[in-house]
Amino acid sequence: MRAPAIERLGLRTTGLVQHLGGIAVFVGKIFLSAVKPPFRFRRLVSEIFDTGVLSLAIICLSGATVGAVLGLQGYTTLSRFGAEGSLGAVVGLSLIRELGPVLTALLVTGRAGSAIAAEIASMVTTEQLDGLRMMSIDPMEFVVSPKALAMVLVMPLLSALFFVCAVFGGYVVGVRLLGVDGGTYLTSLEQSVEFVDDVAGSLVKAVTFGALVGVIATYRGYTSEPTSAGVSAATTGTVVVSSVAILLSDYVITALWGV
Amino acid sequence: MSEDGGQEFRVVLDGVDLTLGGRRVFRGLSCGFPRGQISVVLGGSGAGKSTVLRLIAGLQRPDGGSVRIAGQDITRISERALFVVRNQIGMLFQGGALLDSMTIFDNVSLPLREHSDLSEEAIARQVGQRLEAVGLPGTGDLYPRQLSGGMVRRAGLARAIVTDPEIVLCDEPFSGLDPVNVRRIEALMVELNRRLGITLIVTSHHLASSLRMAGRLTFLVDGRAIAGPPAEVLASADSRVVEFLEAERDGPVATGAAESAADPGAAA
Numbered sequence: 197m198r199a200p201a202i203e204r205l206g207l208r209t210t211g212l213v214q215h216l217g218g219i220a221v222f223v224g225k226i227f228l229s230a231v232k233p234p235f236r237f238r239r240l241v242s243e244i245f246d247t248g249v250l251s252l253a254i255i256c257l258s259g260a261t262v263g264a265v266l267g268l269q270g271y272t273t274l275s276r277f278g279a280e281g282s283l284g285a286v287v288g289l290s291l292i293r294e295l296g297p298v299l300t301a302l303l304v305t306g307r308a309g310s311a312i313a314a315e316i317a318s319m320v321t322t323e324q325l326d327g328l329r330m331m332s333i334d335p336m337e338f339v340v341s342p343k344a345l346a347m348v349l350v351m352p353l354l355s356a357l358f359f360v361c362a363v364f365g366g367y368v369v370g371v372r373l374l375g376v377d378g379g380t381y382l383t384s385l386e387q388s389v390e391f392v393d394d395v396a397g398s399l400v401k402a403v404t405f406g407a408l409v410g411v412i413a414t415y416r417g418y419t420s421e422p423t424s425a426g427v428s429a430a431t432t433g434t435v436v437v438s439s440v441a442i443l444l445s446d447y448v449i450t451a452l453w454g455v
Numbered sequence: 456m457s458e459d460g461g462q463e464f465r466v467v468l469d470g471v472d473l474t475l476g477g478r479r480v481f482r483g484l485s486c487g488f489p490r491g492q493i494s495v496v497l498g499g500s501g502a503g504k505s506t507v508l509r510l511i512a513g514l515q516r517p518d519g520g521s522v523r524i525a526g527q528d529i530t531r532i533s534e535r536a537l538f539v540v541r542n543q544i545g546m547l548f549q550g551g552a553l554l555d556s557m558t559i560f561d562n563v564s565l566p567l568r569e570h571s572d573l574s575e576e577a578i579a580r581q582v583g584q585r586l587e588a589v590g591l592p593g594t595g596d597l598y599p600r601q602l603s604g605g606m607v608r609r610a611g612l613a614r615a616i617v618t619d620p621e622i623v624l625c626d627e628p629f630s631g632l633d634p635v636n637v638r639r640i641e642a643l644m645v646e647l648n649r650r651l652g653i654t655l656i657v658t659s660h661h662l663a664s665s666l667r668m669a670g671r672l673t674f675l676v677d678g679r680a681i682a683g684p685p686a687e688v689l690a691s692a693d694s695r696v697v698e699f700l701e702a703e704r705d706g707p708v709a710t711g712a713a714e715s716a717a718d719p720g721a722a723a
């Protein structure tokens with residue numbers, strides 16, 4: 197019984213290595229087409245537009261809601277110590293380094309990441325990518341790369357938008373409903389958020405998450421089976437794998453970015 | 456295998472082995488497609504007609520054997536090198552394979568935009584002319600989802616021929632077309648072949664139109680090919696060819712009989 201188990205382990209391992217190699221080549225091709233002509237700016241812009249617009253409403257709504265919850269919760273806790281004046285700091289700090297980028301990435305995964313995977317997978321099923329190959333057009337460069345790059349560029353913007361909406365949500369609850377002074381709220385927010393530690397850290401996270409979701413969504417779509425089951429597997433696979441990757445890499449970045 | 460009875464083959468499949476999804480689709484398939492002629496590939500559904508075209512296009516690499524286009528073996532060349540070979544090949548896919556995020560005009564003009572430096576007017580003229588030729592004038596601003604399956608396929612044909620390639624591969628160009636359009640597409644293919652000397656390789660199970668235009672028939676059975684001039688293949692004593700021809704002849708009649716037999720039951 198031992199030998200087959202070891203054999204299976206070996207097979208699993210080589211399979212995994214092969215898979216990782218495939219992803220590495222895939223990422224390399226995305227990089228190459230970003231730096232090497234022909235540059236497909238118009239396709240990139242239209243993908244940025246699609247990804248951004250797709251996620252705009254959900255990001256604003258979720259941001260405001262999360263901010264409101266933080267405002268409520270923060271106020272209740274802080275008022276026990278008579279420190280309601282720090283509400284802005286509590287809302288801002290929990291948002292900028294953790295909740296902002298992570299929740300944005302999870303929401304964008306569900307909204308735009310799954311859509312990208314489904315679109316590419318259905319292009320595989322309907323031979324649209326083969327159609328491009330027959331016109332001597334590389335689908336990596338024409339379809340995959342613009343979508344993955346758009347994700348990297350859009351994620352920090354959406355993350356910033358999420359932050360702004362959440363600060364607004366916290367303001368409405370803390371200042372308008374619970375009576376914290378508006379000036380105090382904003383000053384405490386402004387004084388507690390550092391540029392290098394917080395804003396840059398937040399950007400690094402957003403860009404990393406964007407790259408992860410962009411690569412995972414396009415890879416799952418591109419390598420899907422040419423069937424409708426393949427399309428649905430690519431879609432759910434993208435959401436599951438991206439979500440786990442976002443949370444894991446969030447821990448790693450937090451640990452590395454000097455706590 | 457590049458000569459056969461004095462004919463010169465543009466495309467040659469030589470001893471091709473291929474297993475897909477655990478099924479041996481081809482075992483030692485050898486066949487050739489003559490330069491400047493219309494070749495029709497026949498066979499039942501699942502016989503491997505589409506796969507033959509994918510092999511010629513370099514979209515599918517065989518497990519063994521070689522595929523040669525104008526003498527060049529394309530089975531072991533890089534994807535980049537294939538892009539050069541494909542500049543000479545246009546392909547109509549079974550489902551049209553148009554990009555559904557683009558209009559018909561943008562789809563058909565894409566090969567010109569990518570690989571030629573024609574002016575905007577010249578592109579518009581050429582695209583308009585090809586759309587006219589496939590019987591779809593004035594559809595340029597529509598999206599593929601706004602067209603029927605047969606119309607999408609005809610737009611796919613317009614895209615395949617827009618760059619005047621030397622070889623055109625057509626997967627089931629007649630399925631889902633009304634009789635008028637079957638005639639139109641058939642006439643277009645004959646004209647492309649006569650006027651421009653294009654080598655056409657067409658898969659079909661539409662026997663009548665195949666016989667009218669085919670200069671050569673290739674019959675796929677059991678992972679091999681029975682090929683030759685139409686008369687020769689049709690006279691073939693091979694039982695599987697005979698069976699296919701009989702079924703084709705009796706098919707519609709038999710189905711009609713079955714339907715009318717079932718009708719009273721359905722009515723009651």
Ligand SMILES: Nc1ncnc2c1ncn2[C@@H]1O[C@H](COP(=O)(O)OP(=O)(O)O)[C@@H](O)[C@H]1O
Binds near residue numbers: 477499504505
């Ligand atoms: N990607 C694939 N994976 C597994 N099997 C395939 C694949 N493509 C084709 N096949 C199989 O190869 C055979 C030939 O397919 P195809 O060339 O599409 O037949 P035809 O066009 O003559 O109907 C079929 O049995 C089909 O199931």
Ligand SMILES: [Mg+2]
Binds near residue numbers: 504506549626
């Ligand atoms: Mg087929």
